[in-house]
Amino acid sequence: MNSRPVWLGKPKPIAVALKALALVLICAVVIFPFLVVISTSLATKQQIDANGGYVIWPTEISFEAYKQIFNGTQVSRSIVISVGVTAVGTAFSLACTVLAAYGLSRRQSLFQRGLLSFVLFTLLFAPGMIPVYLMVKQLGMLNTYWSLIIPTAVSAFNIVIVRGFIQAIPHELFDAARMDGAGEWRILRSVVLPNSKAVVAVVGLFIAVGYWNNYFGPLLYLNDTEMWPLQLVMRTFVLENNVTSNAQAIPGYVAPPAQSVQMALVAIATLPILCVYPFLTKHMSKGMLTGAIKG
């Protein structure tokens, strides 16, 4: 079936070929790093050395790097922790963000202007590391998973994005809902959220990626290594083989093939986000354009 509009002429073969080539090149640029990551993670030390550090296609498949990562290390536990923190954190953050954005989008809300100014004011200053640490400590959250969620739960930027989207929903819908006797909670649930799927998906993805990639918070707030999430454990793997320390070696200790382990970790850490992405892409373009084309 040809879906081209009738007013468009038939494209020249050379134009089609050039477009196809451009698309292939763009895809190659995106896919190539992933290919190198996966291939290097599955290559033997000998092949990695022979190729000078990276492998495009492994001649011999070796799962040694993955075995090292999962054998007696904290990676399995840290994946569960990361998934848990990301899921709970994203749900909590989205709830806070949508509630705040809805409240601040209604002019009749109590102290709406003052509260909005207060939220916007926080965009001007980033809190220092030490003050935030002291705040987390005062709240008794050190060495708890809440320390990874509460301090970053609400972002003024996300609130502004979601508020803008909600404001774009036609007023008539709100009026109709009110005439039908809906209260604020009902309007939020039955009018606002169904019409805001795109922005919720996009902001939710931003938030989830933020929680998933967070290593700085755990580093500061979690002293117990058993509680470390994947990104922090991964960092120790990456750092492990890239030092010129003179600290005493233990006779008999054989260093792991560094590059393959690092690449295997990249693959493991990227996989969950890659899995989520396809389900959100349909909302992405609409969500990303929110505000950008608002006249």
Next chain:
Amino acid sequence: MASRIPGEGLTRRSLLRNTGLAAALVPVSGVLAACGSGSSGGSTGGGPAGGGQTAPMPAYVPPNKPKPLYEGNAQGVMDVYESFPMDGPKTVTGPIGDGGDFNVMIMTYGQPAPPLNENVYWQLLNKELNLNVKPLQVPFADFQTKFPALVAGDDLPEFVSVPIFQNISRLPQLAEAQFTDLSEFLSGDAVKKYPNLAGIQEAGWLNGYLNGRIYGVPRSDPIFTTQIYTKTDVIEAVGANPKPKNLQEFRDLAKAVTDPKAGVYAFGGNIADFLMMMFGVPNKWTRKSDGTFVSAYEHEAFVPAIAELAALYKSGVFHPDTATLIGNKTQRDALFRSGKLAMVHDGNRAFGIVADDRNLVFDIMLPFGKDGGDAVHWTGNGAYAITMIKKTTDKKRIDMFLKVLDYIAAPFGSRESFVINYGVEGEDYTVKDGVAVLTTRGQREQDLGLAYIAGGPQVLCNPQGAPGVDKLNYDWQQKVVSTLLDNPAAHLYSQTFNTKGAALEKQMQDAIVAVFLGREPASGLTSAVRKWKAGGGDQMAREYAEAR
């Protein structure tokens, strides 16, 4: 001997004057205030010469260790062992811990160790020490981030191991406010109560001195810094001379081994230090006869050495990816192992290459002067870390702390050292042909990091490395030891270095790399040095002179 003790002659008044303590102690001010009466008097431990006076160096008593294959020496040449002795002497007697918690902050290079209930190595250590060891592990790259937060929150554990190279802000003031002066327990003959601590050499102890008092027990480090490893098979394949004796021969070697079509290059990283040592540039600072300090950046050979580096780069003997390889040891190592780099500049132990690869054919280049003759070889700090105990007047607690460190500092080959390195037989290690070999589990469990917090001289023992690696290194050390050149400011305190040193050093390293990679002319270094001096270099020189 005593004249080398850092801070000798330094009074508390001069320390405060130099450091601007009252105005500057922002991050630790709350902590200082919280110290109450303990902080007003400074040293609680006193010392043989009284509080505030320089503590004498701990006595040195050679440790009780198995006979090495090749004997090191007091100048820093390391003992060589073929493998870890299986029947070493017991060096610690009597009870150590009190069965309580031992909360210790440790900087680690590895992954987090498996939790206690799954970690037989940790359980064994707890049993050996009669303690419940609770490590607070901090990855080395994040130490500068985590440490200030813990100080600000007054959350430092009772025992803290501080890496020397991390240049912790205002460490002397922090030590005086928060940590115990150990001089009374370690100075002079007092250290003999802890025989393994008495086996730590002066180069290590110098790092434990803060404000002229002993606050930390060191983890000794080799005195040698960096060297060039050569891939002899690659060099011999092109018929080049692998042992150059002067700059011209060095240039010829680099040119001969470089073959861009085959993807082989002489170098892939920054060899500025090697060239500076070849050109006779001093180790960071020079102390003149009148007591003033002059930076190595002001030395007449500094700019020519970097200009030579830039000329080598321009001649095409460096790998095209050098700009990124400078900070990527993993990839540099892979290129060296595969013969794509004929030479690599690395630390004295060169983990990841010669110490870990049985199949590597290599040699270590002897340093030489630009026009032939001897080069200088810069020394390191002599210690990797110091471990301190939070301020207490409880002598029993201090004694327990030192007994624990005495156990951990047991010399290579002793029974205690074996336990720390290998853990539980059958779980953490197996014995193969009479030699202990770590299992995968053992490798993960010993990431606990206790071995990093105290210790005497290290040794060369890499049975898993390239054949002959330790003898080669030993021979190299024997020849280089006479050319060692200390940094006269290594153990002196400069407030400017402490607060601005890292930023100033980065500024200079960026300028060196810019000239190296041809982004700036060598003449740009002159203005970079001027900026460095105005930005704090001159002030550092003044502070080092006063600190003497």
